[in-house]
Amino acid sequence: MAEAFVLAAFAALLGAVLLLSRRRQGRVLARRAALLDPCRRLFADTRLRCDAFGFPRMAGTRDGLSYDIQIVPDALAVRKLPALWLLVSLPQSMPVAFTLHLMLRPTGAEGFTRFRSLPNQHDLPAGFPADAALRSDDPVALALAPLLQPLVTLWGDTLKEIILSPKGLRLTLLLEEADRKTYLILRETDLGQTPVNPAALSRALDALAGLRAALHAPAPERQVA
Template sequence: MSPLVPLGIALAALGLWLALRLIREAAARTRARANYFSAVRSLFDGGETRVQPTGFPRMTGRRAGLAFDLQAIPDTLTFRKLPALWVLVTLPEPLPLDATLDLMARPSGNEPFTRFADLPQSLPTPPELPKEIAIRSDDATRIPPPDLLARHADLFTDPKVKELVLSPKGLRIVILAEEADRGRYLIFRDAEMGREPLSPARLEPLLDRLAAIRKDVLALMDPA
């Protein structure tokens, strides 16, 4: 028997093992992404989850009578130091506001989840907010009173909070939920994220904050 025959068999076996391993890893990655919001379902009274083309889910549900919408958006654009996973927590309940007010921490102009750069008017940052917060609006003359921002300025003491949006259509908070592992990304270009589900402890304060902001907006805009 040629000595090359055992080598060929060994290489074929190795190739088969690698292929099976890749298939298993791909399946596990698909399951992990699709279940990213599975741990937070208990925070809502019912709801619906559908998987987006990215493999991550979008979830809607009701909490304390209010409708919420959750989205997980991966950001793997090359200009970022590390790929990121953003979570958009939205309260799409109409508000008596006449303009959109958008607060963004450290804006780059390339965020894939926002209309911040499209809003035409830039506003000064109030002293209550960190200096790295930029503010834009589509009508600065019709934004909510400054007291409202001052009351919720502590939201941005969390360095993972990226954006707060107040609009006639509702409210939104965007957080940086995860970044790709630096070592694996730099060496293997592995940008996989979402291996672990979003935790209820991370999400619940954001839901409560949005409900509190909504309550304050209603009180300020309609004191009666």
Template sequence: MSPLIPLGLAFAALGLWLALRLHRETRIRAATRAGYFDAVKPLFEGGEARLQPTGFPRMTGRRGGLAFDLQAVPDTLTFRKLPALWVMITLPEPLPMQATLDLMARPSGNEPFTRFAALRQSLPTPPGLPVEVAVRSDDATRIPPPDLIARHADLFQDPRVKELVLSPKGVRIVILAEEADRGRFLIFREAEMGRTPLSPNRLQPLLTRLAGLRDDILTLTKDPA
């Protein structure tokens, strides 16, 4: 028997083992991503999730009589320091507003989850907000008064809060949920994220904030008695 035959069999066995391991890890990764919002479902009445092309879910549910929408958006563009996972928390209940106001912390112009750069008017940063928060609108003459933003300025004290949007279609907060592990990304270019489901303790205060923000807007626009 040629000595090359056992060596070839060994390489074949190794190749099969690696293929099976890759298949198993791919299945685990897909299941983990698909369950990213599982831990926060109890916060909602009848939360429903549907899988997106990214492998992460999009979830809708009602809380306190209001409809909420959650989206997980992976951002693996190479110009970022590290790949990131953003979560968009939206309260898509119509509001009596005539313009959109968008506040973005440290905008790069390449965020995949926003139309911030498309809003044509750039506004001064209101007092009480960090200087790195930029503000844009599609009609600065019709945005809410500054005191409304001042009441919610503390939201941006959390460095992982990226964006706050107020619009006729509703209100939204975007947070940085996770960044890829620096060591594994730099060495292996591995950018896997979402291994740990979104925590209810992280999400619940933001849901409460959005509901309170909506109430404030309705109060401001209510006709006087």
């Protein structure tokens, strides 16, 4: 009898733990899924879906341009702190025949990008941070590097990369980092605590629209506001 009682108590305890774990996981997924909800008002229409980890991806139209907004977790072991990246893309044909890619503070472990696959490494023009790297698939792409420099100044340490390609434009921004103490001591992280700031996303959308306009302008007039 005593043994049966112990087994029953253990089963009940295990069931309670599993139930609490499922409820917590449900709350985490629900919170992650809502990270882009405050930003819906920036667009005339939106379409949203979530990945297997609950992080959302949203497509929307703003001022006649279609954007793609993606939240990507980066928890590779080589990173000191896991992070969330906000990828803001304008997937539209651009009047260029090459890809120009600026990466800030490259580590070689950026799983969200194909930066290292580009064959040409360029010296940084004046005005770019010393810890940046610039690559392309055609040396002539370097002529458009000055269009990227104002965006680096605008975003500072939050900016991770700028991509300019025939298929579109992208800004990658740091959205959130894991709590240092919790991660370094317990190796635990719960990314996705804070919804995306609509004002910050609006600035990114406007920056991509400005870069697109600069690319379409006659060469002597090219500049990014």
